[in-house]
Amino acid sequence: MDCVTRKLHRLVTAAVVGSFAFSSTAMAGQLTVLCWEGYADKSFIEPFEAESGCKVNAVYVGTNDEIVSKIMSGSGTADLISPSNDTTMRLVSADAVSPIDESKVPNMANFLPQFKRPAWDVKDGKLWGVPYGWGIIRVIADPAVVDPKTDTLGFLWDAKYAGKLSVWDDIETVYTASRYLGFKNTYDLSDEQLEQVKAKLIAMKPNIRKYWFTTGEMGTLMASGEAVGGNSWESTIVQLRADGKKIADLMPKEGRGGWSDSWMIVKGAESNPCVYPFLNYVSSAKAQALAHKVTGFGYPNVHVADELDEKTRATYTELGMTDPATLTNVDWWQPVKRRAKYLEIWNQVKAAAN
Amino acid sequence: MTTIEQTVEIKRTSIRSARAIERRRLFLWLVPPLAWFTIFMLIPYATLLYTSLGHVDDMRFIPGLSLDNFVRVFTVDPYLSVIIKSARIGLMTAVFSSIVAYPLAFYLAFHVRTQRLKFLIYLLVIVPWWASYLVKAYAWKTIxxxxxxxxxGMQSLGLVHEPVRLFLYNEFSVDMTLTYIFTPFAVLSIYAQLERVPTSLIEAARNLGADGWMIFRRIILPISVPGVVAGAIITFSLAFGDFVAPVLVGGPDSVMISNVVINLLGVAFDWPMAAAIGLVIISLGLLLISASGWLEERTQTRF
Structure with missing residues (x-):
């Protein structure tokens, strides 16, 4: 045997032995979760595995559609999923998930009132999901240019800010215009209303420097002065404030969009003994604080702030993530039946000449 | 039977059996390309066609035999206008790339004397490809x-007092970025064609009293046209299908057809519509390639 073959042989042996060693440390139970990246980070999953003896296998997904199509087609043998509030009811209606036995998730008692039985998780008096990461689509502005006391979305159309604003390249911006027009049925607009929304969004275009694609990009646009206002997620505000830039977090009277993910039990998985220990664990303030460090999102447990280090706690509370007042006047996302139509409207807006 | 006839007969059978072996071999040789063609071309295209003829109802794909999606591509805003816009961006990229690439390819082919320098310039053209596309597109933001x-720079030179906002976040910056990124393809394609210009032809022209300009206009330029066309086709196609540059450096109206397709797949879950757009683009691409093949054939100079 020459040197190379011997090395190869050793490598193969090591791999075989290694895989045996791995499989021999079988755990008490197995749990497969279909979730967003960061929702099964080892910083808080490893303690759970050690404590419960349940091995967690995470499959990451990029869109809610991926969760739906995997569950509907039965190709994903998942126990738990983490869809957003524009998808949860669709799964409930499709009879793809099982209701939650709240008595087995005692940590939910410490949730903010808005997340105890939110509309997007309740049907027929039963709870179908355990709320998890959430956030509000913030309306932000540079206080040096835009009056920080501005209380309406109207400034987005103010000709004063020609070429100086940036909004999200997403149908959330369609929702924003609908809120400004005073439509209460943001997620179920008629054709006529959608035409008005489209006209309104095209009217906003002269003010748009760029439609942002990632929250980091919006941060860069604001930091470099390319943009002086628009909408974004909390992370943009955190990033900008950390860099010493003053950012106004506006409270428009027309309301703001809100997203919230929930852990849901795939039908049949409720018998898996690892499911409820996991749900209760991820609902604890400690686990949610660790999760916040990874994702930067809001979490429903009121005690999350207490578990954070001082600096993170300061930004978390400054954003009002622990204050129920922040959660008033939030137009929480809902399933949009005609999402293709909304998207078509949005693409028409983008393709329209400035 | 005479011996001669026998020999001929034997020969005939051996030729026949050789042919049979040849045929069997041929079949064996054909299997890999045919399999490749079936797995990577026929099946995906058939799937695409199948998908495009159906529709989606509440996240579920309903197969069908309807041409509605194709009608929508051509009649409902914004699909056709976005395809046209993408084609315009592709065309601008192809034109700019050719203009930038030609002098460099020309210099490389006729004026660089040493092999080492030639290699160095060649390398300088290729090296940016080692860097990620994203990094290069992002660099244009900072420029x-x-x-x-x-x-x-302009402000410190006193040329302007306010920053000029016209450079970034519009169609011009998209054209610019795509031109920068795809120009190497044009350089290589034009250079390959210029290399084929026989020196004897140039020497003969010189002996007959032609000056440099005339040699370029009457000999080099006509011979190089197929290279320019090939380079333009490559840069056009790459730019036409791009979706990163409009997102990074594009303005509020710089949406390209690939961005729309991505949205249809990810946000709207409208796979049939995305498939229909894909097929329309593939058909347009086939037309374009046929046209360019014809053009290259027509413009090819034979010696």
Missing amino acids: LGSGGILNV
């Missing part, structure tokens, strides 16, 4: 932005 190198 063209309000606080970018260009603006800071």
